[in-house]
Amino acid sequence: MTIHRGLAGVVVDTTEISTVVQQTNSLTYRGYPVQELAAHRSFEEVAHLLWYGELPDSGQLRDFQARERAQRPLDRSTSELLARLPETCHPMDVLRTAVSFFGAEDATEDDGSPAAHRAKSLTLLAKLPTVVAADQRRRRGLDPIPPDPELGHAENFFHMCFGGVPDPEVVRCFEISLVLYAEHSFNASTFTARVVTSTLSDLYSAVTAAIGALKGPLHGGANEAVMHMLAEIGDPRRAEEWLARALADRRKIMGFGHRVYRHGDSRVPIMQDALDRLVARATDPEATRLAALHTALRHAVLTHKGIHPNLDYPAGLAYHLMGFDPPAFTPIFVMSRITGWTAHITEQLAHNALIRPLASYAGPDQRAVPTVAG
Numbered sequence: 001m002t003i004h005r006g007l008a009g010v011v012v013d014t015t016e017i018s019t020v021v022q023q024t025n026s027l028t029y030r031g032y033p034v035q036e037l038a039a040h041r042s043f044e045e046v047a048h049l050l051w052y053g054e055l056p057d058s059g060q061l062r063d064f065q066a067r068e069r070a071q072r073p074l075d076r077s078t079s080e081l082l083a084r085l086p087e088t089c090h091p092m093d094v095l096r097t098a099v100s101f102f103g104a105e106d107a108t109e110d111d112g113s114p115a116a117h118r119a120k121s122l123t124l125l126a127k128l129p130t131v132v133a134a135d136q137r138r139r140r141g142l143d144p145i146p147p148d149p150e151l152g153h154a155e156n157f158f159h160m161c162f163g164g165v166p167d168p169e170v171v172r173c174f175e176i177s178l179v180l181y182a183e184h185s186f187n188a189s190t191f192t193a194r195v196v197t198s199t200l201s202d203l204y205s206a207v208t209a210a211i212g213a214l215k216g217p218l219h220g221g222a223n224e225a226v227m228h229m230l231a232e233i234g235d236p237r238r239a240e241e242w243l244a245r246a247l248a249d250r251r252k253i254m255g256f257g258h259r260v261y262r263h264g265d266s267r268v269p270i271m272q273d274a275l276d277r278l279v280a281r282a283t284d285p286e287a288t289r290l291a292a293l294h295t296a297l298r299h300a301v302l303t304h305k306g307i308h309p310n311l312d313y314p315a316g317l318a319y320h321l322m323g324f325d326p327p328a329f330t331p332i333f334v335m336s337r338i339t340g341w342t343a344h345i346t347e348q349l350a351h352n353a354l355i356r357p358l359a360s361y362a363g364p365d366q367r368a369v370p371t372v373a374g
């Protein structure tokens, strides 16, 4: 029996949503190269593409945006629940709890149809940024700022976090990260969502489980871990020495390596370009120092270990330069990946087969249960 640990190299199903094209080292969403989508399309348009299979026309986009903007506010019971959660818990725990609570509160009929799932998906797309922004402000000792229906999805997130919208170039860099994070085929969290869905459980349960899978530092938690790693190294001149010790201790270098890409993550060049633009416009010398350290570590890892950065490496520093706190980085990833997860939930249901693999047993041979005396 061949054992595929970590399901490496195993093809478990078909999908029409996205694929990594190894020959051209590119990722496509519904056939469109993600680099082109990131350069020319908004996150809302990409969400529509992932859910409906096509980019929206202007009327469809207006309708999509109106529905998204209308659903951003949180009701009182959600706000009260979130306020009760300890600040010692990670923001991913807050988000996971919020989605579970949305599920408990949603009394609408779920007939399992794509239309019902898309309506719930849009609700999550609209509300998750409100949760993330309120939680970041709470940890800074600040009151939440209500969403502004006059603002686009990305602009509104900055408004709810900071009470203002930065320069359009910063908003654009953020939106590029959302487009790049939106979907990535059968990654661990998406597969988790598909496993839960395959039992015919509900969408909120699948998304709650997916958030749990994304939280880990080998997956989405890596973008936050990148900032902790840069803080630990501290100085660009220490990058080589720090790396040598980390590799000797068999530590994983956060933001490097990928199960699917062996010669570089196709999303990195466009995110690195966005990061370079953020660095170029930063006036704080701290930004220049961090950028130099980021570059020094990238060169050192490539030279000494031959491993390329993944999307989390440039995205982590980019989010820091945009003003977000590191514990909010992975929740931002969720705000984006909710589109891919829910597209996969709908697809799984359309051709469902219970996901239930086998294991090769390596425990003790069968034995008799000892009888208990007396």
Ligand code: CMC
Pocket: 006, 187, 217, 218, 219, 220, 221, 222, 251, 252, 253, 254, 255, 256, 257, 258, 259, 260, 305, 307, 310, 311, 312
């Ligand atoms: N640091 C040090 N060594 C590494 C790294 C790394 N980041 N990535 C891979 N390697 C080494 C690994 O130690 C192994 O070496 P050896 O054969 O000598 O034992 C070899 O490369 C193969 O690695 P692997 O762990 O078998 O590869 P994998 O496909 O199981 O792991 C990974 C992929 C993403 C878990 C791993 O690269 C890793 O832990 N990276 C750091 C965490 C990270 O950045 N995660 C984000 C992933 S991409 C975005 C996302 O999905 O969220």
